[in-house]
Amino acid sequence: YVFTAVDPDFPKRAKELGGGFILGGENYGQGSSREHAALAPMYLGVKAVIAKSFARIHRQNLINFGILPVKLVDQADYDRISQLDDIEIANIADILKRGETEFDLTDKTSGASVKLTHDLSEREREVVLAGGRLNYIKLRRD
Numbered sequence: 001y002v003f004t005a006v007d008p009d010f011p012k013r014a015k016e017l018g019g020g021f022i023l024g025g026e027n028y029g030q031g032s033s034r035e036h037a038a039l040a041p042m043y044l045g046v047k048a049v050i051a052k053s054f055a056r057i058h059r060q061n062l063i064n065f066g067i068l069p070v071k072l073v074d075q076a077d078y079d080r081i082s083q084l085d086d087i088e089i090a091n092i093a094d095i096l097k098r099g100e101t102e103f104d105l106t107d108k109t110s111g112a113s114v115k116l117t118h119d120l121s122e123r124e125r126e127v128v129l130a131g132g133r134l135n136y137i138k139l140r141r142d
Contacts, residue, residue: 002040009084010046019045023081026051029058038065048089050105050116051103052078063124066132068092073102073115085109089116096125 003010003022014020022041028051028135029037038061039048048068052075063067071087072078081087086108089095099122105114120128129137 001043014041014046019047021057022046022049022051023083024049024054025078026053027055028053029055029062031055034103035061035064036097038062038067040078041065042067048092050081063120064133065126066128066130067116068118068128070118073117077112077114080110080112081105081107081113082109088115093114093129096120096129099125101116107139 001011002014028049037058042065046067046069048059049062050070050072054062054069055092059069070135088106088108089103090106092103094120099117103115105116106112107114127133127136130139
């Protein structure tokens with residue numbers, strides 16, 4: 001039922017495509033302090049949420065489930081990305097490992113390039129790269 005109120009085909013499409021990205025607006029995740037709001041997109045294969053800004057608790061839940069929360073540098077770019085556009089964040093794992101905080105999203109459908117940023121701490125980057133907090137803890141124990 002993830003996002004079916006606004007897009008009835010989202011869960012089916014996410015499963016068929018093996019996940020993807022979510023584009024969100026201001027204070028994305030507001031009112032979604034329960035873990036399920038991040039857990040369900042994780043099970044659908046969502047890799048990142050690109051938003052204008054994030055609600056604090058939901059942002060942390062995304063990280064805990066291995067979903068990268070990134071913000072649009074220019075909030076006007078929100079209107080440049082359309083549903084079903086083929087978008088890519090190239091070499092994101094390497095970018096996170098190097099500690100870079102600003103990088104590009106490429107919209108292969110429109111040809112647009114959009115600047116993104118994150119404010120993850122070193123530990124949060126490690127958690128996302130591990131695929132979530134449980135994987136991170138397991139890797140630290142091995």
